[in-house]
Amino acid sequence: MSAENIIRIQAENVNFYYGRHKALKNINLDFYNNKVTSFIGPSGCGKSTFIRLLNKMNDLVADTKTEGNIWLDGENILHDKADAVKIRRKVGMVFQKPNPFAKTIFQNVSYGLEINGEKNKKIISDKVEESLKKAALWNEVKDRLADNALKLSGGQQQRLCIARCLAVEPEVILFDEPCASLDPISTNKIEELILELKKQYTIVIVTHNMQQAARVSDWTAFMYLGELIEFASTDKIFTVPKEKKTEEYLSGKFG
Amino acid sequence: MRNYKEKIIQILLTSLAFASLFFLIGIVFILVKESIPIISEINFLEFLFGKEWYPSRQPPQLGIFPLITASLLVTAGALSICIPLGVGAALYINELAGIKQKKILKPLIEILAGIPSIVYGFFGMLIAAPFIQKIFNIPTGLCALTASVMLGIMAIPTVTSISEDALSSVPKSFKEASYALGANRIQTLFKVIIPAAASGISTSIILGASRIVGETMTVLMVSGGAAVVAKSFFVPVRPMTSTIAAEMGEAAVGSPHYHALFAIGLILFLITLIFNAGAEHISKKYRIKLGLGR
Amino acid sequence: MKNKIVENIGFIIITLCLLATLFFLALIIYFIFAKGISVISWEFLTCAPRKAMTAGGVAPAIAGTIFLTLGAVIFALPLGMSCAIYLNEYNPSGFIVNAVRIGVNNLAGVPSVVFGLFGLAVFVKFLGFGVSVLSGSLTLGILILPAIISASQEALTAVPQSVREASLALGATKLQTIVKTVIPSALPGIMTGVILSIGRAAGETAPILFTAAAFYKRGYPDSPFSEVMALPYHIYALMTEGTRPELQTPIAYGCALLLLAIVLLISSAAIILRNKYGRYYVS
Numbered sequence: 001m002s003a004e005n006i007i008r009i010q011a012e013n014v015n016f017y018y019g020r021h022k023a024l025k026n027i028n029l030d031f032y033n034n035k036v037t038s039f040i041g042p043s044g045c046g047k048s049t050f051i052r053l054l055n056k057m058n059d060l061v062a063d064t065k066t067e068g069n070i071w072l073d074g075e076n077i078l079h080d081k082a083d084a085v086k087i088r089r090k091v092g093m094v095f096q097k098p099n100p101f102a103k104t105i106f107q108n109v110s111y112g113l114e115i116n117g118e119k120n121k122k123i124i125s126d127k128v129e130e131s132l133k134k135a136a137l138w139n140e141v142k143d144r145l146a147d148n149a150l151k152l153s154g155g156q157q158q159r160l161c162i163a164r165c166l167a168v169e170p171e172v173i174l175f176d177e178p179c180a181s182l183d184p185i186s187t188n189k190i191e192e193l194i195l196e197l198k199k200q201y202t203i204v205i206v207t208h209n210m211q212q213a214a215r216v217s218d219w220t221a222f223m224y225l226g227e228l229i230e231f232a233s234t235d236k237i238f239t240v241p242k243e244k245k246t247e248e249y250l251s252g253k254f255g
Numbered sequence: 256m257r258n259y260k261e262k263i264i265q266i267l268l269t270s271l272a273f274a275s276l277f278f279l280i281g282i283v284f285i286l287v288k289e290s291i292p293i294i295s296e297i298n299f300l301e302f303l304f305g306k307e308w309y310p311s312r313q314p315p316q317l318g319i320f321p322l323i324t325a326s327l328l329v330t331a332g333a334l335s336i337c338i339p340l341g342v343g344a345a346l347y348i349n350e351l352a353g354i355k356q357k358k359i360l361k362p363l364i365e366i367l368a369g370i371p372s373i374v375y376g377f378f379g380m381l382i383a384a385p386f387i388q389k390i391f392n393i394p395t396g397l398c399a400l401t402a403s404v405m406l407g408i409m410a411i412p413t414v415t416s417i418s419e420d421a422l423s424s425v426p427k428s429f430k431e432a433s434y435a436l437g438a439n440r441i442q443t444l445f446k447v448i449i450p451a452a453a454s455g456i457s458t459s460i461i462l463g464a465s466r467i468v469g470e471t472m473t474v475l476m477v478s479g480g481a482a483v484v485a486k487s488f489f490v491p492v493r494p495m496t497s498t499i500a501a502e503m504g505e506a507a508v509g510s511p512h513y514h515a516l517f518a519i520g521l522i523l524f525l526i527t528l529i530f531n532a533g534a535e536h537i538s539k540k541y542r543i544k545l546g547l548g549r
Numbered sequence: 550m551k552n553k554i555v556e557n558i559g560f561i562i563i564t565l566c567l568l569a570t571l572f573f574l575a576l577i578i579y580f581i582f583a584k585g586i587s588v589i590s591w592e593f594l595t596c597a598p599r600k601a602m603t604a605g606g607v608a609p610a611i612a613g614t615i616f617l618t619l620g621a622v623i624f625a626l627p628l629g630m631s632c633a634i635y636l637n638e639y640n641p642s643g644f645i646v647n648a649v650r651i652g653v654n655n656l657a658g659v660p661s662v663v664f665g666l667f668g669l670a671v672f673v674k675f676l677g678f679g680v681s682v683l684s685g686s687l688t689l690g691i692l693i694l695p696a697i698i699s700a701s702q703e704a705l706t707a708v709p710q711s712v713r714e715a716s717l718a719l720g721a722t723k724l725q726t727i728v729k730t731v732i733p734s735a736l737p738g739i740m741t742g743v744i745l746s747i748g749r750a751a752g753e754t755a756p757i758l759f760t761a762a763a764f765y766k767r768g769y770p771d772s773p774f775s776e777v778m779a780l781p782y783h784i785y786a787l788m789t790e791g792t793r794p795e796l797q798t799p800i801a802y803g804c805a806l807l808l809l810a811i812v813l814l815i816s817s818a819a820i821i822l823r824n825k826y827g828r829y830y831v832s
Contacts, residue, residue: 055718057714057717057718060713060714060717062640084717085720085721085722086720088717088718088719088720089719089720092718092719093714093718095711095714095715095718097711099709099711099712099714099715100715101712101715101716101730101734102712102733102734103733111716111719111721111729111730112719112720112721114729115716115719115720115721115722115725115729116720161715164715164719165718165719168719168720
C-alpha cells in the first residue's frame with residue numbers, strides 16, 4: 001500500500017480566522033496522489049473552509065487571516081505571493097450548487113480554454129467533447145451544445161460544471177458537497193464519475209453524507225469545531241475509529 | 256505581463272470612479288460657490304422673506320418670498336391631485352386587477368412616467384389653460400390652478416408605481432391571516448395591507464412631491480409668471496424653478512441677479528435633499544418592519 | 550350586508566381613481582397625436598425650418614436631440630459603468646462606497662434646472678465651451694450619471710457570487726472574470742438603465758436651456774462647439790417666441806408628437822427588455 005501512497009498536498013499547522021473567529025485550528029494533513037480524500041463532520045466544522053484554502057478561494061472573502069503552510073509541488077500555496085490564478089488552473093473546483101454560466105453548454109466548457117489563450121477552434125471543440133465525455137454528459141447533450149446551460153437539469157448542470165473543470169486539465173479536483181442539491185439518481189451518477197476520475201486525478205471531497213464518504217473515498221478526515229479529530233483510511237475510520245468523537249458522529253449521536 | 260495589465264485596468268477604473276464622485280460633489284460645490292456672493296451681499300433673511308422680486312430695477316430688489324410661496328402653493332395643489340389618484344390607482348392594480356390586467360397596467364404606468372415635462376407644459380398651455388379659464392371664468396387660464404393640475408397628473412405615475420411596489424411587497428401571509436379571521440377584502444385592505452405598506456406609500460408621495468417641486472418646464476409654460484405673493488389658486492404665479500429658467504438667459508454673469516438665481520437653485524437643491532433623505536429614512540424603517548432585511 | 554355595500558363603494562372609488570388616471574394620461578397623448586399627426590410629413594422630418602420658423606420642417610431639431618443624447622450617453626456610460634464596476638468588484642474602502650452612494654441617492658432627485666445651472670457655471674463659463682452641443686451633452690450626461698451608476702450597480706449585484714467563483718476557480722484572472730462573465734450577465738440590467746436614461750435625456754429641456762439650445766440655427770451643428778436646436782426646446786420656443794402663433798402652434802404639435810413617440814418607444818423598449826430578462830433569470 002505504501003508504494004502507491006505518494007503525497008501530493010501537505011498541510012502544516014494551518015490556522016484560519018474569519019475576523020476574530022478561529023475557524024480552523026492547527027490542521028496537519030497529507031493528501032495522496034490519485035486517491036479520493038473525503039471530509040466529513042457537522043455543518044460549520046470548517047471542512048469547506050479548509051478545502052477552499054487548497055485553491056485560494058478564501059482570498060475572495062474579506063477580513064480573513066491564514067497561518068501555516070500548504071505545500072503543492074514544492075510551492076507554499078498559502079504564501080501571499082503564490083499566484084492564485086496558476087494554482088487554480090492546477091487545482092480545479094466543483095461547487096455545492098451547480099453554477100454554470102448563463103452561456104451555451106459549449107461555451108461553458110470552452111470558457112477555461114479561452115481564458116488560457118487557446119484560439120484554435122479544432123483543439124477547443126475536441127477538448128470540449130473529450131471533457132463532456134469524461135463527465136459522462138456527452139450523450140445527453142451532444143445534439144444541443146448551443147442550448148443555454150441553465151436549461152439543463154440540476155444533475156446535468158453539475159456534470160457540466162465537472163466537464164468545465166476537466167477542460168482546464170487540473171491535477172487536483174476539489175468537490176465541495178457536490179451532491180447537496182441533487183436527487184439520489186443524479187447523486188449516484190456523480191459518485192460513479194468520481195470513482196472513474198480518481199484514476200487520473202487527485203480528488204478531495206467535502207460531504208455531509210457519511211455513506212457517500214464510505215462509498216467513494218480512500219481516505220477520510222473527520223473534522224469537528226475547526227479541528228481535525230481523526231484522519232485515516234476510510235476502511236479504518238468507519239470500522240475501528242480511534243477517537244470517541246468520531247465514533248459518536250458516525251453512529252449518529254450528533255451532527 | 257498579466258498582472259501588469261490587471262493593475263492598469265484597476266487604476267483606470269479607480270480614477271473613473273473618483274471622476275464620477277468629483278462630478279457628483281461638484282454640483283454642490285458650484286451651487287454654494289455661486290450663491291455665496293448674494294448671501295454675503297444682502298441680508299439673508301431679506302432675501303428669503305422679501306416680498307419684492309424686481310431683479311431689473313436699480314438697485315435690484317431680490318426677495319424670493321413670492322417665488323417660495325408660489326412653489327408651495329403649486330406643490331400643495333398638485334399633491335392634492337396626485338395623492339388620491341396615484342394611491343387609488345395603485346390600490347386598484349394591487350387589489351382588483353387580475354393577473355392579465357396587472358401585466359399590462361404596471362409597465363404602462365411606468366412607461367407613462369417617462370412622458371417629458373415639456374409635453375405636459377405644452378398640453379397645459381394649449382388645452383388645459385383655456386378650459387380652466389372658461390370653467391372658472393377667470394381672466395387667464397395660466398395660473399396656479401392649471402400648474403397644479405398639470406403637475407399633479409405628471410406625478411401620478413411616479414406615485415402609483417412606487418406605491419404599488421410597496422403594496423405588493425406586503426407578505427401574502429398578512430392578507431391570509433386577515434381573511435382567516437373573517438375580514439372581507441376592503442377591511443383587509445384598509446386595516447392590514449395599507450398600514451403595512453404605509454411607509455412605502457409615504458415614500459412614493461415624498462418622491463412625487465420632490466419631482467413636483469423641481470419640475471421646471473411645465474410651470475414655466477402654464478403658471479403665468481407673476482412674481483407676487485399669491486392669494487388664491489386663480490392668479491398667475493412664478494415658482495422658483497421657472498424663475499431660474501426664465502431669467503437665467505438675461506441675467507448678466509456675476510450680477511446680483513445671477514447669484515440670486517444660483518441661490519434659488521441651492522434652495523431647491525436643499526429642499527429635494529431633505530425630501531430624499533426623508534424618503535430614504537422611511538423606506539429603510541419600512542423594510543425592517545416587514546422583515547425584509549436592510 | 551352593510552359591509553358588502555361599503556366594500557363595493559370602496560372598490561368603485563379605487564376603480565375610478567385608476568380610470569381617471571388613465572383618462573388624463575390618454576387625453577394628453579390623444580390630443581398630441583390627433584393634432585400632431587397631420588403635421589408630420591416627409592418634409593417636416595427632413596427639412597430645415599423656413600420663413601422665421603413658421604413653415605418647413607424640424608430636421609435640425611431632431612438631429613440636435615440625437616447629438617445631445619448620444620453625447621450624454623458617450624460621456625456618462627463609461628464613467629458610470631466603470632464607477633459601478635469598481636465599487637462592486639474591487640471592494641474599495643468604505644469611504645468611496647459611501648460617498649458615491651450618498652452622491653447618487655441625492656443627485657437622482659435634484660431638479661433638472663439645477664443641473665442646468667451647474668452646466669452653465671462649469672461648462673459654458675468656466676471651461677469656456679460656450680452654449681454648445683458639448684456643454685449640453687456634458688450637462689445631460691451628469692444628469693443621467695446617477696441613474697446609470699445605480700442601474701449598473703444593481704445589475705452587478707444581481708450577478709450571483711457563485712458565477713464569479715466558478716470563473717476564478719477555473720483559473721481566470723479577476724479582469725477575465727469581470728469581462729467574460731460578470732459584465733455579460735449584468736448587461737441586460739445595465740442596458741435597461743441606459744435606455745431609460747436615453748429617454749430621459751432626450752426629453753429634458755431645462756438643462757439645455759442655457760447650455761446648448763438655440764431657437765433657430767441654420768442647418769446642422771458643424772462642431773461640438775456650435776449651438777443646436779433640440780426638439781423639446783423647440784416646442785417651448787415655438788410657444789413663447791416668434792410673432793405668428795397661429796402658424797407656429799401646429800409645428801409645435803408636430804414636435805410634441807415626435808418627442809412623445811420617441812420617448813415612449815424608448816421607455817417601452819427598456820421595460821420590455823427588463824421584463825424579458827427578469828423572466829429569464831427566474832427560471
